[in-house]
Amino acid sequence: MLLFPFILACSQGKYHINGILNNDYNGKYVKLFQFQGDTLITSIDSAKVQKGKFSFKGKANVDEFAIVTIGKYPYVKSVEVVLEEGDIRVYMDTAFVASGTYLNDLHNSLTSEINRLYKLYYDFVEKKDTIERNKAHDNYQKFIYNVTIENRLNLVGRRFIADNKSAIWPLENLVKLHEKLETLQRNNSLVTQADIKEFQEYWDKNAELEKEQAGTVNSQYFDFVLQDTLGIQRPISEYVGKSRLLFIDFWASWCSPCRADIPHIKEVYEKYKDRGLSVLAISLDNKRTAWKSALKKLKMPWGQLIEVNGTDSDLAKAYQINGVPYGILLDSKGTIIAVGLRAQSLEDVLLKEGLK
Incomplete structure (x- = not known):
């Protein structure tokens, strides 16, 4: 509930995007799109690149991610951005990132940390270090769990769990997160009973497939x-x-x-x-x-x-x-x-x- 005043204030303010691009794009137009769910809707604005820079201004909207993009497929450069109150820096040159405001910086830090934790876990898998691997996996799971609880009310938190809940296992951990979210907010839409059912069906199907694959052991290979x-x-x-x-x-x-x-x-x-x-x-x-x-x-x-x-x-x-x-x-x-x-x-x- 403490996040509501912050979110409300952002929705009533203005955002100002200052962008940096390669000088090769001078004279071309950068476009700003807003998402609604998974569907891209019409362009909010466009800006001409001058001396490797561009800018946008508008009313803050922290309900959905937006995207700043330039170029045509397959040569497209793009950066996701939260249209949050304040000055937002968008880099589309050597780096591709939006920063400078709370939610944009949070999005960057969560992405960076989850990647770091996963790499650490995978490194121990490669090294066959079971003890450290299990510790790294526990830390990975705890991070997902804590981030979800702490950021469940903001856009970045909702995106984070949507991107990472499939990595939560075993099933007991997903159930635990669902129950905690239900306690905090009845009928939560982040981790649902449908997610739990889908998880169970996936692992049941995976176990059946592994059984079928194991059934080919000691048989002759198939020639093609x-x-x-x-x-x-x-x-x-x-x-x-x-x-x-x-x-x-x-x-x-x-x-x-x-x-x-x-x-x-x-x-x-x-x-x-x-x-x-x-x-x-x-x-x-x-x-x-x-x-x-x-x-x-x-x-x-x-x-x-x-x-x-x-x-x-x-x-x-x-x-x-x-x-x-x-x-x-x-x-x-x-x-x-x-x-x-x-x-x-x-x-x-x-x-x-x-x-x-």
Whole structure:
């Protein structure tokens, strides 16, 4: 309730945006749009860029985020901004951020902190440090919980929970947050019974999928004819049986976790390639251009194939692939001996298989 006077005051005041852009945009127009829910409505205002600067003025509105944008797709620069009372600085040059007022600064700090906490957690996952990983995960969860409670009445808090509630697990934590919000504000719309039901259905479905994937272990691999980087048709069988073990990495250029895991797969490959490990990457990209562009940057030293029908392909259905990254390990006879692998779990399996 203490936030209401602040929000009311902002809604009655004026905002003043001072923006900075590259001089290359001089003479062009920056546009300011307002959102209503998830729908973009008409432009509120436009401003001409002069000497790398632009400005907007108007009545404050802290009900929905706005966006400052310039350029045409796919060469668009944009920054989200809360049209809050006061002087707002919008940077669209080397940085892309709105700052200078309470809610805009809060939005930046929450985004920065949640990213820091997640990276810390993921680093301990990579290091296989279970104790520190669990501590980092607890801190990550507590941060989401506390931010939600403290900022439930403002725009930034509502956006934060919308963006991060899917990261709350196990189910008990989401239920706890729902109950707390219900106590503070009956029939809250941030974490609802529908969210809890959706969470439960997701994990039930995920558990069923993992069971189906595990069911392929000890069975023969599924052979498909795919395209290589030259457009030549090659069967998966061409790569099977050439080494003691073959790791098949299903990935896609648009998948950030896939790309983040590839350097670690490289480390495992370099460590075990002379002990009987080979790797084959199968992309589920729909566009060969995006795939080839990613290959140039990632420089993977192993075979590359693409399934241009992506996650809707017969290959994805055969291997029970619901999402990427997803890796499987075959022995020299083509028998699937492990599924659901990434770099860390791959090395664990290799050690169990005696590749020391």
